[in-house]
Amino acid sequence: MTTPTLLQMTAPLREAFDIPYHDLGPRDRPPRVALVAGLHGNELNGVFVLSRLAAFLRDLADGLRPGQTLEERVLVIPAVNVLGVNLHSRVWPFDKIDINRVFPGLEGGETTQRIAAALLKLTRSAYYRVDIHSSNPDIEELPHVRLYEPNDDERASACLFGLPAVIERPLNRIFSTTLAHAWRAHGGENFVLQAGKAGDLQPRHCEELFRALVAFLQRSGVIGGLELSDEEEDLHYFGLRQTYALLSEQAGFFVCRLEVGRWVQAGQLVGHIYDGFTGDIRADVITPVAGLVSSLRRQPLLFEGDMIMRIQTLDESGNDVEAMMHGQGQ
Ligand SMILES: [Zn+2]
Numbered sequence: 001m002t003t004p005t006l007l008q009m010t011a012p013l014r015e016a017f018d019i020p021y022h023d024l025g026p027r028d029r030p031p032r033v034a035l036v037a038g039l040h041g042n043e044l045n046g047v048f049v050l051s052r053l054a055a056f057l058r059d060l061a062d063g064l065r066p067g068q069t070l071e072e073r074v075l076v077i078p079a080v081n082v083l084g085v086n087l088h089s090r091v092w093p094f095d096k097i098d099i100n101r102v103f104p105g106l107e108g109g110e111t112t113q114r115i116a117a118a119l120l121k122l123t124r125s126a127y128y129r130v131d132i133h134s135s136n137p138d139i140e141e142l143p144h145v146r147l148y149e150p151n152d153d154e155r156a157s158a159c160l161f162g163l164p165a166v167i168e169r170p171l172n173r174i175f176s177t178t179l180a181h182a183w184r185a186h187g188g189e190n191f192v193l194q195a196g197k198a199g200d201l202q203p204r205h206c207e208e209l210f211r212a213l214v215a216f217l218q219r220s221g222v223i224g225g226l227e228l229s230d231e232e233e234d235l236h237y238f239g240l241r242q243t244y245a246l247l248s249e250q251a252g253f254f255v256c257r258l259e260v261g262r263w264v265q266a267g268q269l270v271g272h273i274y275d276g277f278t279g280d281i282r283a284d285v286i287t288p289v290a291g292l293v294s295s296l297r298r299q300p301l302l303f304e305g306d307m308i309m310r311i312q313t314l315d316e317s318g319n320d321v322e323a324m325m326h327g328q329g330q
Contacts, residue, residue, distance in 0.1 A: 004022075017083075019079070020082075021122070022054040025061055025071070030125045032074065032126060033072065033075070036050075037080075037133075039100045040090040040091075040133065042084065043198045044199075045134050045196045045205055046133065047078050049195075049209045049210050053213055056214070057074055057223075068225040071221060077122075081115075090198065131179050131190075132194075132195070133192060133194050133330045134196045134197055137298075139296065141295050143193070146168075146169055146192040146330075147168045148168075148169055149170065150168065151189075159235060160215065160220060161212040163212045165292060165294055166235070168240050169243075241316035243312060244311045244312075246308045247307055248308050250304060251282075252275055253274040253301065254300045255271055256296075257271070258270050258271065259296070260293050261292070263291065264287045264290060264293060265287070265290050266288060267288070271308070273285060289318075290314070294310050
């Protein structure tokens with residue numbers, strides 16, 4: 001079978017190249033699910049996980065897993081920014097444009113506009129749509145579902161992934177040019193998944209992401225005959241006023257031993273900021289609120305005002321209601 005392509009592009013001095021995708025399951029129906037990763041070419045967790053998931057779904061479709069079936073049609077686009085993945089680049093390498101800032105795109109426009117238009121055209125007929133990101137190279141994200149002004153169906157379905165957190169965020173003007181925003185005009189249910197950090201691969205997050213996607217496909221009736229492990233899922237839903245961004249009041253070297261996914265207490269010492277020359281401690285980093293650490297700075301060089309971590313609170317003590325862009329990677 002030939003591999004379908006999203007778009008074929010010609011280049012001045014080499015053969016044409018294209019963006020391949022997987023079209024799996026019964027072709028005579030509209031796609032039930034569209035899974036997208038690699039809009040940003042340096043966010044490798046999603047690219048890797050979707051390529052592995054496509055292999056798994058291909059086996060189901062080919063009957064290689066007795067008793068397990070692919071009941072619905074699924075589109076999998078592992079690497080939209082295919083050149084960026086090859087060059088470790090977030091943006092489209094030729095013109096440095098961020099593909100997730102040009103939606104809904106334009107047929108007959110610049111290359112990135114054509115990619116956006118083709119991707120939207122391909123995916124808009126699916127009922128469930130999932131766009132997978134990592135954060136930027138400085139911040140690590142706990143694998144979670146992110147919802148932007150969701151409806152009640154999306155709130156309910158977001159829990160089917162079984163990830164440790166579902167986090168609601170407000171829409172803002174910058175996000176009006178993202179794929180997730182463009183999907184909203186076409187109904188259905190739309191999700192952004194965040195996992196890990198850009199620049200390299202975090203296998204632990206990849207495993208969690210893979211399990212989450214399989215759980216979602218099983219629970220939404222797309223794949224059949226699969227037993228999910230009955231591992232206890234510890235899922236929390238966080239509304240708009242439940243995100244607290246801890247910002248640094250000091251420049252320096254930030255050192256901490258926390259991991260994303262850990263719970264912290266109010267007043268807990270979570271790290272230190274050192275003077276990078278004298279080695280003296282400039283500040284203790286103390287969390288003013290209790291909650292789940294969903295984002296954590298991994299780049300130690302800190303300027304005043306940089307985000308150190310994002311904490312999801314169980315009450316409404318969040319301060320991050322204005323959709324600050326720190327490390328969104330999206
Ligand atoms: Zn991204």
